[in-house]
Amino acid sequence: MYESGEDYLEAILRLQEENGFVRSVDVARKLNVSRPSVSRAMGILEKDGYIEFVLGNTIKLTEKGLSKAQDIYGRHKLLTTFLMMITNLPEEQCEENACRVEHDIDVDIVNGIRTWVEKNTSQS
Numbered sequence: 001m002y003e004s005g006e007d008y009l010e011a012i013l014r015l016q017e018e019n020g021f022v023r024s025v026d027v028a029r030k031l032n033v034s035r036p037s038v039s040r041a042m043g044i045l046e047k048d049g050y051i052e053f054v055l056g057n058t059i060k061l062t063e064k065g066l067s068k069a070q071d072i073y074g075r076h077k078l079l080t081t082f083l084m085m086i087t088n089l090p091e092e093q094c095e096e097n098a099c100r101v102e103h104d105i106d107v108d109i110v111n112g113i114r115t116w117v118e119k120n121t122s123q124s
Contacts, residue, residue, distance in 0.1 A: 003103040006072045007031060008041045009050060012059055013069035022059040075102040075110055082113050085120060 011030045015022040028038045042059065045051045050065035061069055079098035084091055 004041065005045065005050075006068075006103055008038075008045060009061070009065060009069040010072045010076065012051065012061055013066070013073050016061065021056075023057070024059065027059070072102065075105070078110065078114055078117065079105070082117050085117065 008027065008031070011027050012022050015026050015030060019026065024035060024038045024042060027033075027042075028035050031038075042051060042053075045065065046053065049062055050068060052060050052062055054060045076095075076098055079102055080091065080095045083089070083094035083097055087094065
């Protein structure tokens with residue numbers, strides 16, 4: 001999956017958690033992209049089995065989409081926490097950097113970071 005597809009899935013998950021429902025216009029606002037871009041992306045995600053459209057044309061993550069979105073968002077949160085812990089910089093700055101890294105990082109590196117964060121969080 002492309003980075004942009006992962007960004008859309010993460011945005012859908014976060015909007016669903018915040019609002020209880022997701023519309024294309026909400027995704028466009030959250031990602032600061034045009035409605036046609038969202039429409040094109042939603043078509044691809046629907047075709048690939050990550051989302052479906054339900055009542056009122058709202059977007060719903062499928063089981064496959066939810067699993068992928070949770071994985072992406074989990075990496076995002078983990079990397080944000082890790083960067084905050086090791087740099088002592090503001091959350092917003094760490095979150096922006098985590099967003100850039102989360103798409104390209106190897107699984108074994110993520111697992112190592114998770115282990116380090118868990119070990120160093122439990123010592124606090």
